[in-house]
Amino acid sequence: MALAFNGVIPQTRALGTSWRLSSPWHKASNTQFPTWVSLPKKRISSSSAKTDSTLSDVEFSQLQDHINGFSPTPTSTGAWAEFSKNVSGEWDGFGADFSNEGDPIELPERVVPEAFREWEVKVFDWQTQCPTLADPEELLLSYKLIKLLPTVGCEADAATRFSIDERNVGGPNSGVSAFTYQPSGSYVAVWPIDEKGPHKLLELEHCLINPEDRESRVRIIQIVRVENGKMFLHSLRVFVEQWYGPFRNGDQLGGCSIRDSAFASTSALKASELIGVWQGSATVAKFDGSQDFLQLLLDDSDRKLVRDERDIVLLPKQLWCSVKASKDGDTLCEVGWLFNHGHAITSECTFSSKATLKASLFVQAIVDYWFS
Secondary structure, eight states: OOOOOTTOOOOOOOOOOOSOOOOTTSOSSSOOOOOOOOOOOEEOOOSSSOOOSEEOHHHHHHHHHHHTTOOOOTTTSTHHHHHHHHHOEEEEEEEEEEETTSOBOOOOGGGSOHHHHHTTOOOOOEEEEEEEEEETTTTEEEEEEEEEOOOSGGGGGGOOEEEEEEEEESSTTOOOSEEEEOTTSOEEEEEEEOOOSSSEEEEEEEEEEETTEEEEEEEEEEEEEEETTEEEEEEEEEEEEEEOSSOOTTOOOOGGGOSOOOOTTSOBOOGGGTOEEEEEEEEEEEOOSSSOSEEEOEEEEEEEEEEOSTTEEEEBTTEEEEEEEOTTSOEEEEEEEEEETTEEEEEEEEEOTTSOEEEEEEEEEEEEEEOO
């Protein structure tokens, strides 16, 4: 299962990326990323590629490579530059933790305002910020997950930070073991967790951009336990986020202007909307141990997906996930988003019996029919 956005061109945003994110690959000098500007579409005409049509920046770069007899790789095309443009910025929203059965987990009592406790109001959601910056020329990305203490009413505008978790992809302090991406801004990251305990834990982060609204995304993080060569879903984190502007290193806070709301205790996706036969276009990245940790998802053949209720965890916001063992000993970790009735995007990762990533697959699918 997979996530493929064939034919969907990301919404162009003029990103001013002169703001710097504190990161090991940003020197304390005047190093800054260039400012992004919205460029007109390019027209290209050549004898070798009989073309005279309007192309996106990525399509133009890929076509130029083809004309020059060059085979693109994850580090040689405009795909990363397009990805960096679409993923960078201030992403604000809400986040919540869930059990491996999809039940929301309450916030610690020590962080909940006394007024909520007096009214016996349960609080499940953090208000969050996720300032993200990717270097358009180097395979480098950093983001901060900032959790804000819950507040009453519109005091959110003056919210206090509870925690900051910074993640780096690439560079000397990179913490990711595998990373796949699409130019749209969607990606998958595998983060080993440094936990002292009898079992190994992994965080599998799936970031899905809404194909109908490029300023809306969800991030579903599967915390997976590795035990005796098998993988089990331990818990989940879900973040529902909106793009609020160019990167400002978290200085900008949406507060009461945030276009979304707390979601953890809202109704979960209905199984009847999911169970059935789906078909759609796919992109895939494969890992065999000889490749770089970072891969571009490439177009693949269309896929037909038969989905039943087995081991599926249903979540709010029309989301779901599953962790299933296959017959050959591999483990399939899937998440999905029903962004419109009968239309879904899914991200699936295949892990070997040694808990190493073998393949990442994205599919944008339309339902053929539902099971009754």
